[in-house]
Amino acid sequence: MKVENACGKQIEAELSGMSYKPFTQATKYDGSSKVVNFSNALRKSGLKDSQTISFHHQLRNGDYVINQTLEIIRELGIKNLRLAQTALFPVHKSVIDHIKEGMIIRIEGSCNGPVGDYLSRNPLEYPVVLRSHGGRWAAVTSGELHPNVAVIAASSADCRGNATGIIGDSAFGNIAYSQADAWHADTVIVVTDTLVDYPCPFREIYEGLVDYVVVVDKIGDPQKIVSGSLQLTDDPIKKKIASECVELMDAAGIIKDDMIFQAGAGGISLTAIKYLDERLKEKDCVAALSTGGLTKYIVDMYQAGRLKQVNTCQCFDVDAVRFVRDHLESASTIGEYSNPLMKGRNTDRLDTVILGATEVDTRFNVNVNTHSDGRMLHGIGGHQDVSTAANLSIMTVPVYRKTTPVVRDLVTTVSTPGDVVDAIVTDQGIAINPKRKDLIDKVQGLIDLVSIHDLKEQAYTATGGPMDVKFGDKIVGITKYVDGTVLDNIYQIRE
Amino acid sequence: MKVENACGKQIEAELSGMSYKPFTQATKYDGSSKVVNFSNALRKSGLKDSQTISFHHQLRNGDYVINQTLEIIRELGIKNLRLAQTALFPVHKSVIDHIKEGMIIRIEGSCNGPVGDYLSRNPLEYPVVLRSHGGRWAAVTSGELHPNVAVIAASSADCRGNATGIIGDSAFGNIAYSQADAWHADTVIVVTDTLVDYPCPFREIYEGLVDYVVVVDKIGDPQKIVSGSLQLTDDPIKKKIASECVELMDAAGIIKDDMIFQAGAGGISLTAIKYLDERLKEKDCVAALSTGGLTKYIVDMYQAGRLKQVNTCQCFDVDAVRFVRDHLESASTIGEYSNPLMKGRNTDRLDTVILGATEVDTRFNVNVNTHSDGRMLHGIGGHQDVSTAANLSIMTVPVYRKTTPVVRDLVTTVSTPGDVVDAIVTDQGIAINPKRKDLIDKVQGLIDLVSIHDLKEQAYTATGGPMDVKFGDKIVGITKYVDGTVLDNIYQIRE
Numbered sequence: 003m004k005v006e007n008a009c010g011k012q013i014e015a016e017l018s019g020m021s022y023k024p025f026t027q028a029t030k031y032d033g034s035s036k037v038v039n040f041s042n043a044l045r046k047s048g049l050k051d052s053q054t055i056s057f058h059h060q061l062r063n064g065d066y067v068i069n070q071t072l073e074i075i076r077e078l079g080i081k082n083l084r085l086a087q088t089a090l091f092p093v094h095k096s097v098i099d100h101i102k103e104g105m106i107i108r109i110e111g112s113c114n115g116p117v118g119d120y121l122s123r124n125p126l127e128y129p130v131v132l133r134s135h136g137g138r139w140a141a142v143t144s145g146e147l148h149p150n151v152a153v154i155a156a157s158s159a160d161c162r163g164n165a166t167g168i169i170g171d172s173a174f175g176n177i178a179y180s181q182a183d184a185w186h187a188d189t190v191i192v193v194t195d196t197l198v199d200y201p202c203p204f205r206e207i208y209e210g211l212v213d214y215v216v217v218v219d220k221i222g223d224p225q226k227i228v229s230g231s232l233q234l235t236d237d238p239i240k241k242k243i244a245s246e247c248v249e250l251m252d253a254a255g256i257i258k259d260d261m262i263f264q265a266g267a268g269g270i271s272l273t274a275i276k277y278l279d280e281r282l283k284e285k286d287c288v289a290a291l292s293t294g295g296l297t298k299y300i301v302d303m304y305q306a307g308r309l310k311q312v313n314t315c316q317c318f319d320v321d322a323v324r325f326v327r328d329h330l331e332s333a334s335t336i337g338e339y340s341n342p343l344m345k346g347r348n349t350d351r352l353d354t355v356i357l358g359a360t361e362v363d364t365r366f367n368v369n370v371n372t373h374s375d376g377r378m379l380h381g382i383g384g385h386q387d388v389s390t391a392a393n394l395s396i397m398t399v400p401v402y403r404k405t406t407p408v409v410r411d412l413v414t415t416v417s418t419p420g421d422v423v424d425a426i427v428t429d430q431g432i433a434i435n436p437k438r439k440d441l442i443d444k445v446q447g448l449i450d451l452v453s454i455h456d457l458k459e460q461a462y463t464a465t466g467g468p469m470d471v472k473f474g475d476k477i478v479g480i481t482k483y484v485d486g487t488v489l490d491n492i493y494q495i496r497e
Numbered sequence: 498m499k500v501e502n503a504c505g506k507q508i509e510a511e512l513s514g515m516s517y518k519p520f521t522q523a524t525k526y527d528g529s530s531k532v533v534n535f536s537n538a539l540r541k542s543g544l545k546d547s548q549t550i551s552f553h554h555q556l557r558n559g560d561y562v563i564n565q566t567l568e569i570i571r572e573l574g575i576k577n578l579r580l581a582q583t584a585l586f587p588v589h590k591s592v593i594d595h596i597k598e599g600m601i602i603r604i605e606g607s608c609n610g611p612v613g614d615y616l617s618r619n620p621l622e623y624p625v626v627l628r629s630h631g632g633r634w635a636a637v638t639s640g641e642l643h644p645n646v647a648v649i650a651a652s653s654a655d656c657r658g659n660a661t662g663i664i665g666d667s668a669f670g671n672i673a674y675s676q677a678d679a680w681h682a683d684t685v686i687v688v689t690d691t692l693v694d695y696p697c698p699f700r701e702i703y704e705g706l707v708d709y710v711v712v713v714d715k716i717g718d719p720q721k722i723v724s725g726s727l728q729l730t731d732d733p734i735k736k737k738i739a740s741e742c743v744e745l746m747d748a749a750g751i752i753k754d755d756m757i758f759q760a761g762a763g764g765i766s767l768t769a770i771k772y773l774d775e776r777l778k779e780k781d782c783v784a785a786l787s788t789g790g791l792t793k794y795i796v797d798m799y800q801a802g803r804l805k806q807v808n809t810c811q812c813f814d815v816d817a818v819r820f821v822r823d824h825l826e827s828a829s830t831i832g833e834y835s836n837p838l839m840k841g842r843n844t845d846r847l848d849t850v851i852l853g854a855t856e857v858d859t860r861f862n863v864n865v866n867t868h869s870d871g872r873m874l875h876g877i878g879g880h881q882d883v884s885t886a887a888n889l890s891i892m893t894v895p896v897y898r899k900t901t902p903v904v905r906d907l908v909t910t911v912s913t914p915g916d917v918v919d920a921i922v923t924d925q926g927i928a929i930n931p932k933r934k935d936l937i938d939k940v941q942g943l944i945d946l947v948s949i950h951d952l953k954e955q956a957y958t959a960t961g962g963p964m965d966v967k968f969g970d971k972i973v974g975i976t977k978y979v980d981g982t983v984l985d986n987i988y989q990i991r992e
Contacts, residue, residue, distance in 0.1 A: 416520075
C-alpha cells in the first residue's frame with residue numbers, strides 16, 4: 003500500500019512482509035548551550051528521593067564537586083539517596099552529616115578515611131558495596147549499579163559538554179572512570195571551573211553524552227588534586243622489599259625486552275620501579291608498556307628510552323598530566339583497562355604488578371580495605387583487576403607493623419582472593435603461592451623462598467598475634483570480586 | 498544464612514532482602530594471541546546461513562578485505578547472507594557474482610558504482626536499505642541492523658586486536674565507522690597487513706572488543722585508499738558556484754571569528770574552501786572548527802593559523818592521515834560526529850556545510866543516490882547528517898548537466914529532505930528555501946536571489962525536461978532518514 007510521505011513521495015509502507023514508516027518531518031538539531039546553574043542542573047536532572055547519583059574520584063582529596071553537589075541536593079530537599087562514587091576521601095567528611103540527616107542511605111563505592119571510619123561504627127541499613135575499578139565499571143554497564151544522575155567533574159569543558167581532565171588550572175589527567183556513567187546514567191551533568199570556547203579540544207566525555215554543563219568557581223584545590231612529586235621511600239626496610247621484588251622478577255625471567263609492568267604510587271612501588279629501571283639498564287633492555295596510575299618515575303623511563311609505551315587511567319603527579327596531554331594515545335578508560343566483561347583488557351598481558359596491602363594471609367588472600375582494628379578505611383582500587391591480570395602479582399608488606407601482624411592466618415577482609423596472588427615479598431623473605439608450582443620451579447636455586455606459614459609464625463611471635471577486635475552483628479560493607487560474587491563481609495566494630 | 502566461600506570466609510547470602518552470590522573461584526585473564534588464519538576466523542566466528550556480516554569502507558576503492566572475506570565465505574559454503582557494509586565501491590564488483598550464486602541475498606549499506614548499477618536492473622527480494630553515516634550508526638546501536646560478524650580492516654594491529662588506521666603502509670586515517678559494529682556484533686574480526694608489537698600504540702578499536710585477528714598480505718592498494726592530492730576544479734562554471742557559496746555565507750554573516758564549517762572532497766567543495774580561506778584572511782578572522790572528511794586544504798588552513806581545530810572521521814589524502822596521527826584529538830567516530838540518538842553531535846553547531854547533489858527539486862529535496870536515469874549509484878554518506886546539523890546547508894549544482902535537468906519538479910530519489918536544505922547555489926543564481934525567511938531577510942539586498950521555480954524552468958527549457966525513464970514494478974532500494982523513516986523507494990529500471 004502506497005502512502006505519500008512529507009517530502010512528496012509515494013512510498014510502500016510494507017515490502018516483503020516488513021513494515022516501513024513514512025518520513026514525516028525533519029528539524030535541525032539543537033546546538034544551543036547546555037550551561038545552567040548548579041541548582042537548576044540538579045533540578046532539571048529529575049533526581050528524586052531514593053535514586054542513585056554517581057561521581058568520579060579523580061580530584062582525590064582536593065575535590066570540591068561532591069560536597070557542592072550534596073549541599074545543593076540538601077537544599078532541594080531530596081532524601082534517601084544512594085551514592086555511587088568511585089571513591090570518597092577525607093575532604094568528603096560532610097557526607098557523614100548527610101547520612102545523619104537521612105539524605106544518603108546507601109553507598110556503593112570506596113569510602114576512604116573518615117566516612118569509612120564513621121560507617122564502621124554506624125552501619126547503614128544496606129552495606130556499603132566495595133568493588134574494584136573494573137568491577138564497578140562492569141556493574142554500571144550491566145545495570146547492576148544504575149546511576150540516575152552522573153555528576154562528572156572536568157578541568158575544562160565547553161558549553162555543549164565536551165569535557166576533559168588534562169587541561170585547565172585544575173587538570174587531573176584524562177577522565178577515565180566516568181565514561182560508563184556517562185553512557186548509562188539517565189542524566190549527565192558536567193561540572194567545570196574552566197569553560198573553554200567550543201569545541202573543547204579534548205573530549206574524554208563528548209557532548210553526545212551530556213545534558214547539562216555547570217560552571218563553578220573552583221572544582222577543587224589543585225595542590226591536593228595531583229602531587230607536585232611523589233617521594234621514593236627512605237625507609238631501609240621498605241627499600242629492601244622493593245629490591246627483593248626486582249630480584250624475584252629477574253629470577254622469574256621477566257626482566258627482558260618488551261616486558262609489561264605496573265606499579266602503584268606508594269613508596270615501595272615507586273622505589274621498585276626505580277630499581278627495575280636500573281636493572282633494565284644493566285641488561286640493556288627496553289620494556290614494552292606500563293599500565294595503571296602514572297607518575298614522574300615512569301615518565302622518566304619513557305623519556306630515557308627505557309619504556310616504549312605508557313597506558314594510563316590515573317595521573318598521580320603533574321608530570322603525568324603533562325605526559326598524557328602530549329601523548330593522547332596513552333589515555334585509557336577504566337573499561338579498556340580492566341572491564342571483566344570484555345574480550346580483553348589493556349592489562350591482560352601484564353608480566354608483573356607490584357602492589358601493597360594492609361594484611362595478607364596463609365591462603366594468599368589480600369586485604370587492602372580494612373585495618374587490623376576492623377575499620378573500613380580504603381577501597382579496592384585496581385588491586386583485584388591487575389592481580390587477576392598479571393602473570394606475577396607481587397604483594398609487598400612487612401611481616402608485621404609495630405604490634406600488628408601483617409601476615410596472618412586469615413585476613414580481616416578479603417579484597418583480592420589468594421587464587422590470583424602469586425608472591426608475597428616481605429622484609430623477612432619471599433613466599434610464593436604453592437598453586438604457582440611453575441613459578442617456584444623457575445626461581446628455585448636463584449633466590450631464597452620462605453613458607454607463608456613461617457612468615458606468619460614470625461609475625462605472631464614478634465607481636466603476640468592478632469589483636470582482639472570486638473565486632474558487632476551488623477554488616478558495614480561487602481567486598482565483591484570482579485565477577486560480582488562476594489569475597490567478604492565487613493562487620494561493625496564496637497568501642 | 499552464612500555460607501563459606503572459596504577464600505575461606507563466612508559470608509551472608511542475603512542481607513536486607515537482597516541476595517548475594519558467594520565467591521567461588523578466580524582465574525587469571527587469558528592474554529594469549531588472537532591471531533588465526535582468515536578461514537579459521539570466519540569458521541570460529543560462527544557465521545551461519547541467513548546471518549549478517551558488516552564491513553567499513555575506509556579503504557575505499559583500494560579495498561581488498563571485503564572481496565577476500567566473501568571469497569572465503571563462498572569456500573565455506575555459507576549462504577543467504579545479509580551484507581551490512583558502510584559502502585561498496587567499484588573494486589567490489591565480485592559482490593555481483595555472490596548475489597548471483599545466492600550467497601548474498603540482502604544488502605543494507607551503500608552500493609556505489611557497479612553493484613548498485615546491477616541491482617537497479619536486478620532487484621533483490623528485500624530492497625537495499627540506504628542510510629546516512631549517522632543513521633547507520635543508530636541502526637546498529639539500536640539493534641535495527643544487528644551484525645552477527647563484523648570484519649574490520651586495520652592498517653596496523655597487534656595480536657590482541659588493538660587496531661588503527663593511522664599507521665602502517667596501508668594507513669587510511671582513524672577508524673571511525675566500525676566502533677558501533679565492534680560494540681554490537683556477536684563476533685569481531687580485525688584484518689590487517691601490519692601486525693605490530695603488542696600493544697599497538699593507537700587503539701581506535703581496542704582489544705576488549707575483538708575476537709580474532711587475521712593477518713593478510715595486503716588489506717588494499719595504498720594508491721587507491723587515499724589520494725596523493727585532491728584537485729581543485731578548473732571548470733569556470735564550478736569555480737563560479739564555489740565563489741557564490743562564499744558570497745552567500747558572507748551575506749548571511751557567517752564568515753567571522755570562530756565559525757564552524759564543513760565541505761566535502763568534490764571539486765566545487767574544495768574550491769569553496771579555498772575561497773573561504775581567502776575571505777577569512779581578508780577579514781583577519783580565524784575559524785573555530787572544521788568537521789567531516791579531511792583534506793590537505795583544511796590541514797593547510799590549520800597550519801596557517803586560519804583554523805583552530807579539526808574534527809574528522811574520514812581522511813581523504815595522505816596529508817590528512819599524517820595530521821590525525823599528529824593530532825589525535827582530531828579523530829572522531831561517526832557516533833560522535835552524527836549519531837541522531839544522542840544528546841548532541843560534533844556537527845550540531847555547524848554554521849555551514851557545502852555539499853553536492855545529482856538533483857535537487859522545487860521542494861528543496863536533494864538526490865545524491867540515483868542518477869537521473871534511475872540507476873542507484875551512490876550512498877547517502879553524511880549528506881543528511883550535516884544538512885540536519887548545519888545552520889546553513891548549501892547544495893552546489895549546475896542547473897542542468899548536458900541534456901539532463903538538475904533542478905526539477907521532484908527529484909528521482911529523495912536522499913535529504915527539503916526541510917533541512919537551506920540554499921541551492923547554481924551557475925544561474927542562488928535559491929533559498931522559503932522556509933528560511935530569517936535567512937532570506939538577512940541576505941536580501943546583499944546578494945541576488947532567484948526562485949527555485951525559475952531555476953527549474955531554465956533547466957527544463959535548456960534540456961527539454963527530464964528524460965523518460967522506464968521503471969519496473971519492483972523496488973530496488975529505500976532511502977531512510979536519520980530517524981529510520983522512509984524518504985523514498987528506488988525502483989527497478991528497465992532497458
